[in-house]
Amino acid sequence: MLPLHAYNVYICQMNSLIEENYLKALFNLSNKSGEVNVNELSRQLQIKMPTVTSMMKKLGAKKLVHYESYKPVRLTEKGKKEAAVIIRKHRLTEMFLVQKMGIGWEDVHEIAEQVEHIQSPEFFQKMDELLGYPKLDPHGSPIPDKNGKMTWKQYRKMSDCKVGDTIKLVAVINTSAEFLKFLNSRDLRLGLKLKIKFVEPFDNTITVSYGKRQSEMLSQTVGERLLVEKV
Amino acid sequence: MLPLHAYNVYICQMNSLIEENYLKALFNLSNKSGEVNVNELSRQLQIKMPTVTSMMKKLGAKKLVHYESYKPVRLTEKGKKEAAVIIRKHRLTEMFLVQKMGIGWEDVHEIAEQVEHIQSPEFFQKMDELLGYPKLDPHGSPIPDKNGKMTWKQYRKMSDCKVGDTIKLVAVINTSAEFLKFLNSRDLRLGLKLKIKFVEPFDNTITVSYGKRQSEMLSQTVGERLLVEKV
DNA sequence: GTAATATGTTAGACAAATCTAACTTTTTTT
DNA sequence: AAAAAAAGTTAGATTTGTCTAACATATTAC
Numbered sequence: 001m002l003p004l005h006a007y008n009v010y011i012c013q014m015n016s017l018i019e020e021n022y023l024k025a026l027f028n029l030s031n032k033s034g035e036v037n038v039n040e041l042s043r044q045l046q047i048k049m050p051t052v053t054s055m056m057k058k059l060g061a062k063k064l065v066h067y068e069s070y071k072p073v074r075l076t077e078k079g080k081k082e083a084a085v086i087i088r089k090h091r092l093t094e095m096f097l098v099q100k101m102g103i104g105w106e107d108v109h110e111i112a113e114q115v116e117h118i119q120s121p122e123f124f125q126k127m128d129e130l131l132g133y134p135k136l137d138p139h140g141s142p143i144p145d146k147n148g149k150m151t152w153k154q155y156r157k158m159s160d161c162k163v164g165d166t167i168k169l170v171a172v173i174n175t176s177a178e179f180l181k182f183l184n185s186r187d188l189r190l191g192l193k194l195k196i197k198f199v200e201p202f203d204n205t206i207t208v209s210y211g212k213r214q215s216e217m218l219s220q221t222v223g224e225r226l227l228v229e230k231v
Numbered sequence: 232m233l234p235l236h237a238y239n240v241y242i243c244q245m246n247s248l249i250e251e252n253y254l255k256a257l258f259n260l261s262n263k264s265g266e267v268n269v270n271e272l273s274r275q276l277q278i279k280m281p282t283v284t285s286m287m288k289k290l291g292a293k294k295l296v297h298y299e300s301y302k303p304v305r306l307t308e309k310g311k312k313e314a315a316v317i318i319r320k321h322r323l324t325e326m327f328l329v330q331k332m333g334i335g336w337e338d339v340h341e342i343a344e345q346v347e348h349i350q351s352p353e354f355f356q357k358m359d360e361l362l363g364y365p366k367l368d369p370h371g372s373p374i375p376d377k378n379g380k381m382t383w384k385q386y387r388k389m390s391d392c393k394v395g396d397t398i399k400l401v402a403v404i405n406t407s408a409e410f411l412k413f414l415n416s417r418d419l420r421l422g423l424k425l426k427i428k429f430v431e432p433f434d435n436t437i438t439v440s441y442g443k444r445q446s447e448m449l450s451q452t453v454g455e456r457l458l459v460e461k462v
Numbered sequence: 463g464t465a466a467t468a469t470g471t472t473a474g475a476c477a478a479a480t481c482t483a484a485c486t487t488t489t490t491t492t
Numbered sequence: 493a494a495a496a497a498a499a500g501t502t503a504g505a506t507t508t509g510t511c512t513a514a515c516a517t518a519t520t521a522c
Contacts, residue, residue, distance in 0.1 A: 018479070039499055051480055053501060058478095070487060070500060100331075101357045114349045120342045126332045249509070270469055282510055284471060301470060301517060464522090471516070478508090486501070492494090 017117050020086050027083035035072035084148030090116040091137035096127045098138040105138045106180035140171025159223030165196045167228040174225045248348050251317050258314035266303035315379030321347040322368035327358045329369040336369045337411035371402025390454030396427045398459040405456045
């Protein structure tokens with residue numbers, strides 16, 4: 001067998017891979033003031049706290065986070081930018097997988113989780129082009145621009161709506177395959193218009209109507225994970 | 232900022248990543264009898280020999296290679312299959328990048344080198360489907376099927392052709408960006424028909440005609456990297 | 463057939479990312 | 493305000509993949 005492709009330099013981007021996962025988690029966990037507790041981060045990444053502490057020191061030394069003992073961590077501007085680039089790659093990928101490859105929105109997260117670490121500006125540039133420069137990913141989350149800027153509409157949770165409201169489904173919180181499959185099973189997708197028919201006072205179960213479904217019941221758990229805007 | 236995508240399990244396929252690079256290199260370097268020297272492997276991967284030796288022991292323990300001290304290494308059937316799957320993913324990706332994303336054949340190798348490690352049968356299944364189950368990658372190398380089987384035509388090097396031969400360019404050996412850019416600059420692409428006009432006996436420079444070019448000179452180095460079939 | 467060279471292995475060190483156990487600081491409860 | 497709980501850190505061990513230096517075996521050259 002001829003050794004085609006003998007020119008095969010081994011590129012290892014493992015340094016980034018791990019660092020990138022920390023940065024992304026920090027970005028996603030940041031509250032309004034940008035703070036993240038080591039404990040939360042540890043839970044999110046499923047990495048024990050001492051390991052996280054030591055990594056925070058390392059990221060601190062690289063000026064990617066502000067770190068002081070016993071205080072919550074904050075991404076620096078540099079760190080925020082790097083994190084946003086990764087999230088941009090993740091969300092562009094999700095959009096590409098759904099729109100251009102026909103993969104279901106319940107399956108794209110896991111794939112994007114891997115693709116987001118690919119180092120190739122050209123690759124993501126092409127995705128962006130082919131998609132027509134989308135602003136939102138398939139779950140309604142905003143795609144940061146190349147500088148890491150991201151405009152965020154403050155949507156309302158369906159569980160905060162009142163009887164009689166007519167609303168449009170614009171985003172989902174929690175992109176677990178199970179939850180998205182549940183939404184599929186009820187024909188619930190982004191852009192759908194619904195009307196709140198009834199809210200059970202006891203457990204906040206919401207009864208809604210939409211499309212051909214005149215009376216569908218959604219638990220509070222579901223209602224809290226659906227973001228909507230008034231029509 | 233709302234923590235959308237809070238469900239974000241960190242998947243680390245680093246074990247595979249490194250192992251996969253060894254397997255791929257072993258596959259690509261295998262000669263007719265399937266043997267690879269530790270030294271070659273070391274050169275290919277740019278990893279020092281002792282490291283390679285110890286990895287061969289590890290792969291041996293996992294029944295991915297046959298390893299005996301001071302002897303060349305051979306992939307086991309299991310190892311060959313795993314390697315072929317990675318090469319399949321690599322080549323499918325290259326084809327996808329060229330055909331569906333409009334990326335130049337000189338740029339796809341580096342991206343595919345990263346994408347090939349993605350763990351998602353669905354992702355590669357979709358690529359295959361969208362491409363119409365291609366048998367060859369953009370450089371003319373065969374894409375192994377899902378079981379790792381790969382049919383290989385034994386092509387001839389352009390440098391072995393004689394004056395008067397009419398040939399078709401079917402594959403390139405060496406997929407370095409520099410070489411492919413050189414081919415681009417001469418309008419040399421797969422499928423192109425050429426005629427051998429003259430071979431300089433002194434240095435084996437080949438003069439060919441094709442398309443609008445009546446007399447293009449190609450060095451032996453180039454001729455050895457172009458695989459052709461007689462028309 | 464021995465010497466020289468190339469190839470391959472062993473031993474031991476090192477860096478990175480992880481862990482557990484023990485300790486410290488901060489926050490919450492009462 | 494003291495005790496209890498939660499959060500965070502330190503110290504030290506472990507694993508993995510890498511390295512260098514030194515040694516062993518094969519191959520090639522003469």
